[in-house]
Amino acid sequence: MKQLLWAERRKLRHSKIVWIAVFAVVMIAVIVFAEGQFVFKGSRYIDGAGWFMTAAQSLATFFVLPAVIALLGSYMICREEQEDTLKSLRLVPVDEAKLTVVKMIVAMVFSILIYLLLFVITFAVEAIMHFGTLSIQTVWGFLFTYFINGIGVFLAISPIVALVARIKKGYWLALVFTEIYSFAGLFASMSETLKTVYPITAVFQLSGYYEATIGNKAASLVILIVCMVLAVLILNGLSRKNKKSIY
């Protein structure tokens, strides 16, 4: 397992996808900053301390980041098939289910890092603009929210990534589905019940972005665990399918 993780990390170093994801995160920050120039009741949005860090996480989650994370996860899984390296891996032999689990772990780490990068960028801008008004408590609060968002978003999309592992060429489907899935969160947030049970908004309930009771937070946590269990079940099915095809 450790070796597989090492190999996946090495493979990512050769890939441009990490830089493309960094580009996407920087662009999100720039776009949200542009939105902050909108004047409402005589002052710009960006002039409010904490607005940038608050707006960036929700807009990024509803519109861009889940799809980028799903893209990375499905890319890592599908590339073995596309680049014809799966045969060589089978010859080693490498347990394909284990390999997929490792790829999922790397995707989760990537998801956390992407959110932390967004935090660093937004925090840097906030620090430049409103250094005096930002308290350490607020910054720690945001850091925690972003960190939980990173884990939560990965858990919410993990069944889709796991499904791609089964339908090897399904990365297009995964991408479009994830984008619609995250975008639909915008409407789910309008209803109190849906906000708790819809996986994308459940992430926000859990991270503290939405004000929620302990009960709601627990329900959201259960939803995200269900997503993870679903992903595990799909991957388990994949493992059995592979064993059948070998024997």
Place this chain on the structure above:
Amino acid sequence: MLKLTQTEFLKLRRRKFILLMLLAALLMPFLAIFYFRDIRETGIDTIQFYKWTAFSYTPWIILPVVLGVFSTMLMYDEHQNDMLKQLWIVPISKTKYFFSKFIVVLSYSICFMLLTAGLSVIFGTLPGYITFEWSSFCYLLKKCMEIAILTAFAIMPLLAVAAAGKSYIFPVCVTLVYTFLGFILLMVNMYLHPLSSMSAIVMRDIPGVVLAQTLNIPAALICITIWCAGSVVLAIFALGKRK
């Protein structure tokens, strides 16, 4: 050119996923069922219903993302199967090749919006939210055609990016960022981005829409034209450099 376009359409028959992507047209009409459930008693204006199902998030987010992914698919599959070499040997003009792809994207966009229009009527009339009227249906069709054509032109830069690269990762990420940028700029400056310019043109005669800036249709058209011209140049240059 016609033959080339016909070939492009024939190639689509092998891609079942393209039909699946049309399901995205279901999203907004489906969500409208829940959104309008509570205000049903007070009466729903037909145009208001169509505004929600077809004129809002569909042209702002859903259609651009679907067309961006579709454009990437069209270009990427040919790079992956190394078909471009064979096409250049025929020989095929790079400009014609690019425009034949664009015509396919345009046709897909029209199909998507016609489906959205059909679903809007079905999801509105079946639960009894709205009553079917020919005048509002014609208005819906006219607007959907406007959205389909203008969005296809507005996403031409994505087709050019897909033509310029060999991978699908970068064009897909650009699609997401480009769509997001278009949506956000709608509130800041509508005449910088083709998607927000497209929205400005479409919204010109939709009742109840308040725009952040004064409407300037020539400026919106100029914005779309500049981006399209730049995209064509980029695509032809990138395809020309490819062996």
